[in-house]
Amino acid sequence: MTVEVTRLENGLTVVTDSMPHLQTISVGVWVNTGARHEGRHQHGVSHLLEHMAFKGTERRSARAIAEEIENVGGHLNAHTAHEATAYYARVMKDDLPLAVDLLADILQNSVFEKTELERERGVVIQEIGQSLDTPDDLVFDHLLGAAFPGQPMGRTILGTVDTVKAFDRDALQTYMDERYQANGMVLAGAGAIDHAELVALGRESFSNLPQRVSNGAEPAKFKGGEHRETRELEQTHVTLAFEGPTYSDPDYYTAQIFASVLGGGMSSRLFQEVREKRGLAYSVFAYSWSFADTGILGVYAGTAPDDLAELMPVVADEMTRLGEDAREDEVARARAQMKAGLLMGLESSSSRAEQIARQYAVHGRILPIEEMIGKVDQVDAAAVRRFARRFCGSGASAPALAAVGPLNGAGGGLESYDRLAARLG
Known part of the structure; x- marks a missing residue:
């Protein structure tokens, strides 16, 4: 594999990884904007904009976009996160x-036609309902709201029914003009790709992208x-959950190993203690999510109401016990799992x-993959x-707790926040 990077004159960065044994290419544009970049009145606009990008441009109707990619057996899709929005194809x-022409067209020439906007607004409202x-x-939406109250990071990606209903064409166009800028985008490709070809296509197709300095996230x-x-x-x-490490924190890889030992597979502590030994949950796992300036490190479980009173103390005990008795054998197993995941992703x-x-x-x-593997190997x-x-x-920070479902059951149900926090303190 050969990784190459070129920054174009307008600020757009082109990155590729050549995988010459393949017959296909995955290519996309990753925009450095997402739900946490929205103002309160813009809540959900990033996601609606992602939907509307496929609904017609100055050159193509929504149907033409779908037909052109499918005529060649390709696939075109997108997704929105808190810190980025991605538009990608596989062909x-x-x-x-x-x-590349399709991606450039939808990101520079979308028309946000009124009828299409009304229709897609309804689709997003259905998605919110789902x-x-x-x-x-x-x-997990409630967890972020509890962890980051009153902040963009704590708001849902989808928006609310009221905010989505309020968006008109001007709101979408204004947000796109403000946030979709060449110096905040990456054109990335992997597979049977030639870097020079993608650079040439990017230079030709994305020449109309503006280059400005946009406001960062709160x-x-x-x-x-x-x-x-x-x-x-x-x-x-x-x-x-607790606050976890950022992307740049030296403990980023340690957090991933911690989550794996705690609840990353069938051999993990939570799976063995909560499911195999006690039968308190069908689904239980730990996770570590990192962002630019914060993170989330936590545990999820789905359980019967009558088992809540027993479950949560077990979860709290297992989280804190790792600070006392994490063993080399289980850490080595977690390292192997993480390295396998990294290599399989290639x-x-x-x-x-x-x-x-x-x-x-x-x-x-x-x-470099060698750098990532080396950092994983350093975690003992x-x-x-x-x-x-x-x-x-x-x-540690005060924990965040979210629960949905019956909260009472045998033994008292879900105990108070203060009592759970004390178990973890």
Whole structure:
């Protein structure tokens, strides 16, 4: 594999990873803007804009966009996150010019036609309704709201029904003009790709992108707290989290290993203790999410209401015990799992394109796989113990708690926030 980077005259960065054994190419544009860059009156505009990009340009109708990519057996899609919005395609190697032309067209020439906007607004409102009916997803929205109250980082990506209804064409165009700028975008490709060809296509197709300095995101301040929502469900969905490391924190890789040892697979502590030994949950796992200036380190479980009272003390105990007795054998197993995941990701052109785009956006460079593997190998049991004391001990931030479902049950149900926080302190 050969990674190459070129910054064009207008500020657009082109990054590629050649995988010559493939017959296909994954290519996309990653925009350095997402839900956390929205003002309160713009809540959900990044996501709606992502939807509307496929709904017609000055050159193509929505149907023409779909037909042109599918005529060559390709795939075109997009997604919105808190810190980025991505538009990407996967095509046969000879169809790279078409893929780049389509991406350039939707990102520079979308018309946001009124009828299409009304229709897609309804689709997004349906998506919001679906999310509200999916408690194992909804609980994480509530967690972010509890962790970052009153902040863009704590707001949902989808927006609300009211904010989405309020967006008109001018709101979309204004946000795109403000945030979709060449110096805040990465054109990334992986697979059977020639770097010089993508550079030439990028220079030709994205020449109309503006280059400005846009306002950054409001700094995130993890405050902690709780959100409880009683619902008539079969299970209670609960997640408990602390502030975790940023992308640039030296403990970034340690956090991933910590989460893996705690709840990353069938051999993890939580799976063994909560599911295998006690039968308290079908689904239980730990996670570490990093952002530019903050992070989330936590545990999720879906459990029967009558098991809540027993479950949460077990979860709290397992989180804090890692600061005392993390073992070399379980850390070595977590390292092996993480390295395998990194190396397996190199075998997928779509995963690799997203990885190099994200790395450039976050770090300003592409991280060599040898560097990442080396940092994983540096994490030992002592590092995990130290990390656990830093993020889950008495000196850690106040935790964030979110729960959706029946909150009472045998033994008292979900105990108070203060009592749970004391267990973790």
